[in-house]
Amino acid sequence: MRFVKLMPLNSISLKVLLAYVAGMILSITLLVIAAVVVVQTNVLARMDLVDAAEGLSDDIEFDSRGRPVGIDSRRLNELAWLFEGPQRETAYRILDDAGNVAFFSSAGEAFWPAGGDLLWLERGNFAFEHEGTAFFGATEPLEHAGQTWYLQFAASARFVDLLHRAAFPLVVAGIVVFGVVLFVAFGLCAYITLRYTLKPLRDVSESAAAISPRFISARLKTEAVPAEIAPLVDSFNRALERLERGYRVQQEFLGNAAHELKTPLTLIRAQIELLDAGKNDRDSLLGDVAYMTRQVQQLLLLAEASEAHNYHFTTVGMQEVAHDAASYLQRMAESADVHLAVRAVGDVKWKADRSACFTLLKNLLENAIQHAPAQTSVSVEIQGDTVTVRDRGPGVDAEQLPRLFERFWRAAHRRDHGAGLGLAICQEIALAHGWRLTAEQAEPGLRFRLSTPTIRW
Structure with missing residues (x-):
């Protein structure tokens, strides 16, 4: 039971060991089959006779x-039983090169x-019959x-068959014993090797299980991990x-959102408290509510833009979307x-979510209008794989360019009191589409450039 717990059905170790067992069983089976086939044919007999002739x-x-x-007398005494006797199951002779x-x-x-293939003097096998008995030689x-002399050695088929039948059980027993020893030895080695090889994976799994929001900076060690798993x-x-970066950004985002919402809530509370004193300014109260409503809407839009499944x-x-965004902001531009x-x-056609694309261009145009001086123009240029939005305002300092897409960051010269999330939303939409959104000085003004890796049809 403990082995079953250590080796579940989907375990790599179990699968490797099962493959090893199957390979061993197949190998032993093939060896036994090969031995049976060889014994049942004349192949082994001919090979044995060649070896016997070479030895003699x-x-x-x-x-x-x-x-x-x-034959040497001492050797002949050892083999006398083989070549003597009435059965004549074996024999040999020596010929010169003339036969x-x-x-x-x-x-x-x-x-x-007499004659026949036996006088074809070269190394090899032959067969013949003598008194109705088949002989191999x-x-x-x-x-x-x-x-050069030629030794010819012959043995009867029944004699060879008798030797093979006597030897076959020993051969099978030897194969089985060899297989069992090999199976146990290599099986044990394979199990131990797998156990120690997979130990770093178990350590990595334990380290991964220990990672939590409290210890999100922890990382898995790769020093002892196998090269294939590294x-x-x-x-x-x-x-x-x-x-971790996403978690930190979300934490920072929540902190900034709480801070940004705290101010209008405090102002609304103060306005309400002044109702009884008759000092309430209705327009200020409505303005604070509108400001907070805009912040909440921007927060919801940012959260939606960050989720790819919403697209x-x-x-x-792109030209049609740009015209729609410009028409939507026409009254703001006229003001x-x-x-x-x-x-x-x-x-120009791109592969995009139309609603998100409209929001991106609308935010870029809205940001440009807020920073553009009166009686100037804000332009949108669409060409191939690039869309640019430019204003003729004061721009920003070079060191402030990287901060334009930060959440809740606002430039000093803008007409409204926005939440500072518009450009951050644009960046999230661009990232979700695989686009690149950058800002650069236009002298005068600021130019936002939206580009795609390839032209979207």
Whole structure:
């Protein structure tokens, strides 16, 4: 039971061990099948006879004239039972390079058939019949005193079959014993190796489980993690960094929002308290309510812009959206005595959420109108993969350019008392679309440039 708990069904260790077990079983099965096939055919017999002929050739004795006279006496005593007896199950002979027999075993010349393949003197196998019994044989050349001789060794098929039948159980038993030993030894090694190899992953999992909002700055260590898993841990750490940045931004956002809403709420409270004293200024009270309402709307719009699932992407004509935004702000521009101009080169279409795209251009135009001097123009230029919005106002200092898209940051010279979230909303929309929104000095004024990596049709 403990093993089952340690090795669940979806465990990498269990899958590797099961693959190892399957491989071992398949290997042993194939070995047994190969042994059966070899034993049931003549392949093994021919190989054994070649080996036997080669072994006998090393024990041949020669006389002073360099002619073979038989097998070494000591070796012959060991093999006497093999070549002697009435059954004549084995025999051998030695021939010269002309095919003349120089020496016979006790089987005699009558044992060997005349002519045929047996006189084709080269290393290899042959077969023949003698008194109705099939024989397999092998020829082995040997050199002595500059002359080549040929040893031919033959054994009956029934003799070879008897040896193989006696040896087969031993071969199978050997394979089984070898397989069991290999299975236990390598299985244990595989289990221990996997256990220690996967230990860093367990440590990483425990470290990941310990990460919480209170310890969001913690990161997973990659020193002891296997090289194959290290990229995953690095990706997880980068995801943690993004989460930490998002968490910090949200915390800062909540703090700024609470601070921004605190002031109008205090003013409204004061206005209400003055009702009884008859000193209430109705216009001031309504102005504070309108200001706070705008802040709440901007906060809700920023939260919506930060969520990618709120977008519905379609093919959008940028010139049409720009004209709609300019028409929407026309009265505001007339009040500020600012002229709005939209110019487009060709029919430019991007892949975008139309509502979000309208909000982005509207906020950029609204920001430009608020900073543009009277009797000047605010222009929108659309060309290919770039949309620019420019005013002719005083602009901002170079060190303040990076702060334009910060939440709740407001420039000193603006006509309204906005929440400072308009450009932050524009940046969130641009990021959600994969666009790039930047600000640069136009001299005079400020130019916002919205660009796409490729032209959106």
